[in-house]
Amino acid sequence: MKGARDPKAPVLQEQLRTPVDGEYDVIVAGGGASGLIAAVAAARAGARTLLLEHAGCLGGTGTYAMVAQWLGFYNGDTRVVGGLPLELTRRVQALGGSDGFARYVLAEASARPIPLVNFPFNPEVVKIACDRFARDAGVHVRLHSRVVAPVMDGPAVRGVVVEDVGGRRAFLSRVVVDATGDAIVGAASGAAFEGGEEELRRRRQPCTLVFRLSNVDVARFRALPREEKRALALEGVDAGRIFWESLSFCSTPGNTDAICLMSRIPGIDALDAVDLGRAEMEGRAQVHSIVDFLRERVPGFERSTLASIAAHVGVRETRRIRGRHALTEADIVGGRRFADAIALGAGPMDLHEAGGTGISLWMPEHAFEIPLACLLPEATPGLVVTGRAISATRSANGGSRHMGTAMALGEASGVLAAAAAQQGVEAAQIDAEQVRATLRRHGALVALEDLQPERSNETTALNA
Numbered sequence: 001m002k003g004a005r006d007p008k009a010p011v012l013q014e015q016l017r018t019p020v021d022g023e024y025d026v027i028v029a030g031g032g033a034s035g036l037i038a039a040v041a042a043a044r045a046g047a048r049t050l051l052l053e054h055a056g057c058l059g060g061t062g063t064y065a066m067v068a069q070w071l072g073f074y075n076g077d078t079r080v081v082g083g084l085p086l087e088l089t090r091r092v093q094a095l096g097g098s099d100g101f102a103r104y105v106l107a108e109a110s111a112r113p114i115p116l117v118n119f120p121f122n123p124e125v126v127k128i129a130c131d132r133f134a135r136d137a138g139v140h141v142r143l144h145s146r147v148v149a150p151v152m153d154g155p156a157v158r159g160v161v162v163e164d165v166g167g168r169r170a171f172l173s174r175v176v177v178d179a180t181g182d183a184i185v186g187a188a189s190g191a192a193f194e195g196g197e198e199e200l201r202r203r204r205q206p207c208t209l210v211f212r213l214s215n216v217d218v219a220r221f222r223a224l225p226r227e228e229k230r231a232l233a234l235e236g237v238d239a240g241r242i243f244w245e246s247l248s249f250c251s252t253p254g255n256t257d258a259i260c261l262m263s264r265i266p267g268i269d270a271l272d273a274v275d276l277g278r279a280e281m282e283g284r285a286q287v288h289s290i291v292d293f294l295r296e297r298v299p300g301f302e303r304s305t306l307a308s309i310a311a312h313v314g315v316r317e318t319r320r321i322r323g324r325h326a327l328t329e330a331d332i333v334g335g336r337r338f339a340d341a342i343a344l345g346a347g348p349m350d351l352h353e354a355g356g357t358g359i360s361l362w363m364p365e366h367a368f369e370i371p372l373a374c375l376l377p378e379a380t381p382g383l384v385v386t387g388r389a390i391s392a393t394r395s396a397n398g399g400s401r402h403m404g405t406a407m408a409l410g411e412a413s414g415v416l417a418a419a420a421a422q423q424g425v426e427a428a429q430i431d432a433e434q435v436r437a438t439l440r441r442h443g444a445l446v447a448l449e450d451l452q453p454e455r456s457n458e459t460t461a462l463n464a
């Protein structure tokens with residue numbers, strides 16, 4: 001049975017007494033790519049900031065779903081993200097969690113591989129770096145805390161209700177930043193969103209359960225000619241032993257581990273718990289089959305061992321908030337300029353086929369601006385939305401959801417939320433120029449004129 005609600009099912013009327021456990025200037029719901037950075041930005045701006053995360057670690061899809069490479073920092077050789085996200089990459093490197101930015105070929109065994117610059121990392125080290133980043137900024141962090149409802153004051157969001165191992169509690173704030181990726185606060189507060197349509201729910205982009213293999217000869221695999229990788233991938237797909245035409249993996253420092261993004265679970269609505277559970281189980285069955293195939297057929301993987309499977313299946317697509325501007329593919333391709341630009345996207349444009357084994361993957365020719373208006377729901381005071389759920393069309397979301405971009409959006413949302421809380425006004429009343437000036441002071445790149453093509457001594461030789 002699917003988890004979607006039957007309108008005719010009996011209803012249990014509950015009376016809840018929820019203690020209010022604290023009051024903050026800014027609450028950030030979700031401690032992933034965008035939420036961690038939003039919270040650090042707000043706290044550094046002097047706002048009392050609470051970060052609520054339902055997993056046991058920060059970092060979001062990058063850590064608990066083990067998607068172990070940050071994309072979106074570079075378009076070609078030009079770095080388009082600075083500020084706090086760049087600081088986090090340096091912290092991760094200082095802890096030995098990455099060798100730094102590197103040249104990489106995305107989906108190398110697919111029909112349309114894309115050379116780009118990524119930041120591959122060891123997700124376990126990133127968890128530690130995220131803890132320290134939040135702590136050093138003075139963010140109040142509560143892990144294992146699931147945000148279940150907004151606290152409403154008329155049409156305005158003024159806090160959230162959380163469920164944790166100790167029960168249910170509420171926290172109040174002037175501004176809530178929804179960084180859950182699924183627009184959990186936004187949808188529950190009645191804000192309009194895209195992506196809930198029944199028809200679309202059945203054809204979302206597939207989920208991927210990431211797994212990690214140890215004892216891999218990464219260099220040997222990387223050295224294979226592309227045609228050989230492609231032939232192996234197609235052989236595996238034809239035999240039903242692997243599930244899409246890519247042998248995509250990232251590697252950690254030391255080049256002995258492969259963190260594999262190779263499973264592909266279609267037909268999942270990740271807003272439905274029954275579907276999500278099915279994705280985990282189908283994902284594990286796929287992992288078993290893929291590991292078998294890699295060991296048997298793919299050079300470099302002969303002696304590999306399954307080290308871990310991500311704690312949570314990776315979800316590419318759920319809701320997107322309906323905001324004051326919806327970023328479009330035409331905005332991206334046309335290089336549209338926005339007076340309220342607060343972050344830059346790099347691409348790639350990355351849309352996986354709902355069924356099938358294909359992917360639409362291409363790099364925009366240049367970086368693109370994302371306006372502040374994409375973070376502001378049409379008509380919900382007290383709420384700022386950031387990360388994957390910002391206001392964008394489905395295809396534009398394929399280019400704006402990468403973690404480097406999500407982090408840049410996170411920094412902008414944190415600065416905006418802190419300013420609104422401190423000035424006692426709504427986020428929509430804050431002058432975008434004030435946000436842009438603060439971001440720029442902190443090294444963020446907010447508009448195309450901030451770019452300087454880098455002869456990247458930041459990138460290392462090849463294929464980390």
Ligand SMILES: Cc1cc2nc3c(=O)[nH]c(=O)nc-3n(C[C@H](O)[C@H](O)[C@H](O)COP(=O)(O)OP(=O)(O)OC[C@H]3O[C@@H](n4cnc5c(N)ncnc54)[C@H](O)[C@@H]3O)c2cc1C
Nearest residue numbers: 030032033034054060061071147181208314315387388403
């Ligand atoms: C399989 C896959 C491969 C991808 N490949 C790449 C890649 O190679 N490089 C790249 O840069 N991007 C990649 N992406 C995209 C990227 O990971 C996400 O789009 C990005 O993480 C979005 O950032 P976010 O902050 O919006 O969400 P997330 O990073 O997902 O963080 C959301 C956080 O909110 C928390 N949360 C959710 N609901 C609640 C709640 N109710 N209460 C409390 N906390 C909550 C979650 O636990 C999570 O920590 C990939 C995504 C997937 C699924």
